Amino acid sequence: MAILRADALEFITRSADQTRRLGLRLGKQLRPGDVLALEGDLGGGKTTFVQGLAAGWGSTDAVSSPTFVVVNVYQRGDGSRLYHVDAYRLSGPAEAWDLDIPSLAEEAPLVVEWANVIAEALPSERLTVRFVWLGESQRALTFHPQGERPRALVRALRAAILRGV
Numbered sequence: 001m002a003i004l005r006a007d008a009l010e011f012i013t014r015s016a017d018q019t020r021r022l023g024l025r026l027g028k029q030l031r032p033g034d035v036l037a038l039e040g041d042l043g044g045g046k047t048t049f050v051q052g053l054a055a056g057w058g059s060t061d062a063v064s065s066p067t068f069v070v071v072n073v074y075q076r077g078d079g080s081r082l083y084h085v086d087a088y089r090l091s092g093p094a095e096a097w098d099l100d101i102p103s104l105a106e107e108a109p110l111v112v113e114w115a116n117v118i119a120e121a122l123p124s125e126r127l128t129v130r131f132v133w134l135g136e137s138q139r140a141l142t143f144h145p146q147g148e149r150p151r152a153l154v155r156a157l158r159a160a161i162l163r164g165v
């Protein structure tokens, strides 16, 4: 059994839809300045989670893995943006600085896949989500908040799940 800090939260999801639904609930809470750092192996469910996240935030744009373009931008009716970065092909934090990735978080929520590759370039106040492959349709998602705002996000997520909304 994993030993978790009191403010961390772990879920086992049993389908891609369940992972999307978790993302949806968190996406509703997102605002500019929020940084989500997604970590875990290929096929772990990171992009699936972001599909829910973008929908919950309010965008109907199609979500895909930005492996080759590095940054996907999703928009919603009020003109605001959500940034989706895939750091898989980046060489490290220096390249993230060169691409101005850290500054994206100043104007919009920022979600980063393979965040561990560029961790030093990301704001220290962030919500890390770790994805672990347990079986064909099972994944463990663990939320590790660093800082007051990320902790509030986890509390809101926990409350939404308990209320079933």
Ligand SMILES: Nc1ncnc2c1ncn2[C@@H]1O[C@H](COP(=O)(O)OP(=O)(O)O)[C@@H](O)[C@H]1O
Residues within 6 Å of the ligand: 013, 014, 015, 016, 017, 018, 019, 040, 041, 042, 043, 044, 045, 046, 047, 048, 049, 065, 113, 131, 136, 137, 138, 139
């Ligand atoms: N419980 C689950 N949560 C998320 N994805 C799942 C789950 N069960 C099966 N899958 C499948 O696993 C794959 C996850 O891929 P993806 O989200 O692209 O992962 P990553 O972005 O971490 O590489 C998808 O094909 C998805 O349908």
Ligand SMILES: [Mg+2]
Residues within 6 Å of the ligand: 046, 047, 065, 113
């Ligand atoms: Mg992906």
